[in-house]
Amino acid sequence: MFFLKNREEREIRTLKTMIRMYCKAKHHPEGYLCDSCAEVLSYAAMKYHRCMFGKNKPVCSVCPVHCYNHVMRKRIREIMRFSGPRMIFNHPVMAIEHLLVQRWSKKNMPLFLKRVRGKQKRNSNLKSA
Numbered sequence: 001m002f003f004l005k006n007r008e009e010r011e012i013r014t015l016k017t018m019i020r021m022y023c024k025a026k027h028h029p030e031g032y033l034c035d036s037c038a039e040v041l042s043y044a045a046m047k048y049h050r051c052m053f054g055k056n057k058p059v060c061s062v063c064p065v066h067c068y069n070h071v072m073r074k075r076i077r078e079i080m081r082f083s084g085p086r087m088i089f090n091h092p093v094m095a096i097e098h099l100l101v102q103r104w105s106k107k108n109m110p111l112f113l114k115r116v117r118g119k120q121k122r123n124s125n126l127k128s129a
């Protein structure tokens, strides 16, 4: 499916755009990101690259795995809550691409859950051995 091609590049770009939008309104109107938002961006990009689902990851908002720590989860959610509704007006292509991947993620949720349970099972086997 076309919207799954070169996802990584496009999704990291979307992530940057959304964090930038938030930082511009709340912290740094000029220039690039403030230190705090730059930290969120590099954390989120690191998590994206290390996702256990690899290239076929679900979108983070519907993912069954909670890989963000508590603090970062709170910060990214605040950013998404602010920038999310503004994306459809400011960056409609990015917004629609995201909706398509989100729909695809929901449709494939049984596969993601199966994969998560498989991993947990392997881990518990390791522990009991």
Ligand SMILES: [Zn+2]
Binding pocket: 022, 023, 024, 026, 027, 028, 033, 034, 035, 036, 037, 038
């Ligand atoms: Zn900021």
